[in-house]
Amino acid sequence: MNIETATHPAEIAMQSPFEQELAMLIVTALHLEISPAEIEPVAPLFGDGLGLDSIDALELALAISREFGLELKSDDDRNRAIFANLRALADHVETHRTK
Amino acid sequence: MQQSIPLVDRPADAVLFRLPGRAITAAEFAADARQLADTLPGAPYAANLCTGRYAFAVGFAAALLRGQVSLLTNDRSPDRLRDLLARFPGAIALADGADTGPLPGVTVPPPGNERARIPGIPADRLAALVFTSGSTGAPLVHAKRWGALAERNRDGGVAFGMDAAQPATIVGTVPPQHMYGFETTVLLPMHAACSAWCGPAFYPADIRAALAAVPEDRLLVTTPLQLRALLSDATELPALARIISATAPLDNAMAEAAERQWSTIVSEIFGATEVGSIASRRTTDGAEWTPYAQIRLRARDGELLVEAPGADDHALDDFVELLPDGRFRLLGRRSDVVKMGGRRASLAGLNRELAAVDGVEDGVFVPPDADDHRAAARMTAFVVAPGAAAPAILAALRGRIDPVFLPRRIVHVDRLPRNELGKLPASALQALREAP
Structure with missing residues (x-):
């Protein structure tokens, strides 16, 4: 049986070390069947890119809170920008993490 | 009045x-x-x-x-x-x-x-x-x-x-x-x-x-x-x-x-x-x-x-x-309704959309367990589609079905375990889902 991933084709760009760590968390928390390295740092996480939705956002927020001690809120004006792609999310988490 | x-x-x-x-x-x-x-x-x-x-x-x-x-x-x-x-x-x-x-x-x-x-x-x-x-x-x-x-x-x-x-x-x-x-x-x-x-x-x-x-x-x-x-x-x-x-x-x-x-x-x-x-x-x-x-x-x-x-x-x-x-x-x-994220869809309807994708010869959506509330509990699609890769199938489905039902996994198989009536018994689907 040949299992393929139902996500963006792999076009590997360079991930920073923290982006690698966060990509690993995304793949683990959401049980994605891709390797963390396949998440393009600047490709959209939601919709047409990685294909995540609001159900995933909730799960991801939990994992980020557990791992980095940072709580995401939807009244944050930058919420859409924060979740735009791996790079934006990594910047936000790295800046605001408490552990 | x-x-x-x-x-x-x-x-x-x-x-x-x-x-x-x-x-x-x-x-x-x-x-x-x-x-x-x-x-x-x-x-x-x-x-x-x-x-x-x-x-x-x-x-x-x-x-x-x-x-x-x-x-x-x-x-x-x-x-x-x-x-x-x-x-x-x-x-x-x-x-x-x-x-x-x-x-x-x-x-x-x-x-x-x-x-x-x-x-x-x-x-x-x-x-x-x-x-x-x-x-x-x-x-x-x-x-x-x-x-x-x-x-x-x-x-x-x-x-x-x-x-x-x-x-x-x-x-x-x-x-x-x-x-x-x-x-x-x-x-x-x-x-x-x-x-x-x-x-x-x-x-x-x-x-x-x-x-x-x-x-x-x-x-x-x-x-x-x-x-x-x-x-x-x-x-x-x-x-x-x-x-x-x-x-x-x-x-x-x-x-x-x-x-x-x-x-x-x-x-x-x-x-x-x-x-x-x-x-x-x-x-x-x-x-x-x-x-x-x-x-x-x-x-x-x-x-x-x-x-x-x-x-x-x-x-x-x-x-x-x-x-x-x-x-x-x-x-x-009673029916073939599947619910996810507060949305409903007909499995027959989803399967019809899957079958209509270019290069898909046969295909079936398999839902996760109804009592699985994890975000990762999403649809899997099993397809017979030698000529169509998973990203192409996904791209074709996007816009045609509610995004919450898009398959998280698309698994290529040689054939679906249809019985002599052409149906896919629940037990056969369960076996497909549990296959490594």
């Missing part, structure tokens, strides 16, 4: 909606609705795309006053809006910042400070159209008349013991465009002794802040998915009188854990987009559902019909055992 039901059946100074730092009374809500209604361009339909709950409520009430039918859709994609305009020519869109695509947009203004007399609205006025996924792909339309919505509000207030002496405050995590969110967080305050929080309430941190910002008795209206997130976060919450869950069955263990952790009562609502909320139960009390006061259930030709005032009879998707005391038990789905 035609029967009229007031927009709001509460005292003029009763608080209906709560924005961060601002409580809106019945008289103020009526004024905001009246003012917007007076400025709306003439249109038969108004798609309510507002993400803010108060803007949504004002938009709905304004359209109702003007006799414009609200179209409730969660899907704001350009494709969906184009489709809406094609099916409902002349429709406008009410929004609070979102792109209204091809629909002429009207921005719902922020709350004002005027007060107005509460108007009456004919009971048979068509108030809203809501949508469910049909088995053929095109969404099915369900009509909601004002009288039917108002009567269900009264039932809801009774079912949850709402009392004007101690009005409740609802913090809802469900979008107002979803029938469950529409009823419990937009309509209910109009006719039952409660107010609804209209600030953000999605992430656990939002919910905690919202509950802290509102007075007792606090009611959290949510889904199993979000309840699970709150529980796993081990969140401390302000005193909670009750948690109400709907959209998917809540398992007893989760209800018990929530009741223990927050010293509260966990209730569930049973309903469907077509008929709205029709019954409730306290999850830890057992499997029996108590129908709302004005709901009648009647068996006919193997179907169970729901009769509700002002609404068309609706045959339930579920097998139901009616008990002598009027309560009922659910015995499982």
